[in-house]
Amino acid sequence: MTERHEAEGLAGIAATSLVVAAARAAEQHRDDRLFEDPFAELFLRAAGAEGTATGADDTATGDEARLLIGEGMRTFLREMGDQPAVRTAYLDEQLLRAAREGCHQVVLLAAGMDTRAFRLHWPEETRVFDVDFAEVLRFKLRVLEQAGATARCDHRPVPADLRRDWPAELRARGFSAREPTAWLAEGILYALPSTAADALLQQITSLSAPGSVFAADHIKGSPALDSAIAAMSADLVDSWQSGPAGALDAWLAGHHWTPRVDSLATVVGRYGRPVPSVFDARRSDTSRGWLVTARRGR
Known part of the structure; x- marks a missing residue:
């Protein structure tokens, strides 16, 4: 099985683990990061995400590294914050x-x-x-x-x-x-x-x-959490x-x-x-x- 096919096979099984990887990749790009995880972004790339965490650009703040990922995942991570x-x-x-x-x-x-x-x-x-x-x-x-x-x-x-x-x-x-x-x-x-x-x-x-x-x-659980999760995936x-x-x-x-x-x-x-x-x-x-x-x- 190729790496890309393997990643596609993770849907539903490891979807949440990729969400966590996205959050850790964003943290890695903060100057005030709480931990080091240089590998998290690699999983997003390998899984074929729409994009990956990158360094802050002119519009990003120190509080949130820009995430070039799906809009639903971005909404969820924004609500979950730190x-x-x-x-x-x-x-x-x-x-x-x-x-x-x-x-x-x-x-x-x-x-x-x-x-x-x-x-x-x-x-x-x-x-x-x-x-x-x-x-x-x-x-x-x-x-x-x-x-x-x-x-x-x-x-x-x-x-x-x-x-x-x-x-x-x-x-x-x-x-x-x-x-x-x-x-x-x-x-x-x-x-x-x-x-x-x-x-x-x-x-x-x-x-x-x-x-x-x-x-x-x-x-x-709560209505606010359900709403944030649903933005990413209703399932x-x-x-x-x-x-x-x-x-x-x-x-x-x-x-x-x-x-x-x-x-x-x-x-x-x-x-x-x-x-x-x-x-x-x-x-x-x-x-x-x-x-x-x-x-x-x-």
Whole structure:
């Protein structure tokens, strides 16, 4: 399968991962960027997007790199504002901290176009497992190989479907449930109904030795968010599910994790960015978002 055909085959499977890549590509072109991701733009080019992120021109501002992509995606990213960038920076920090504190295994669930294995400076002996559909990983790794990218860790792709026996595939790639693990569920929880979110966390918990860390984000749906998603693709609106039932801290504690939950509004302020319009609490039709880390005790 050629790279272009592979990319076309990603439609519906990795559409959201390309949206995230677009947001990270835009952030890469900001002078005040919160993280480095020189690879994100490459995925947009390879996927045959209408265009790619470029440096600011005479009409662009420092707050938003000009995105030469579909109008619907541009509208969605404008409404989401700095949420993708802040989320990325926050979760980068949590994963690196966990790795420095002894989690030598890092598992990125539904990794999509995530390039943390290639762009972050991991402690020695860190193993990073990218879990996603085979075609998604094949596309991503081909693009990175053609760019001459080198992993900064022991990088282990895991072709697997999270709806099936993905723990078996993870073990087959050398994962050990006896060692502390840093888990990342970025952009996943709100795509799951509550029963599926419970099942996923139960699987993660069963594989987590004491000292393991869970990092994730969650967004509560709203009319404003539905409108932003519909501008990009009406089909994606139905993919937004309820996620965990109840509050995140109680949900995680119920599965024997000790959580810390930060509101998105608090975190964007910490990074010096404005609250995105979709999350503006002054409006009655907007969403609420959270970033969470939790530790597995004995």
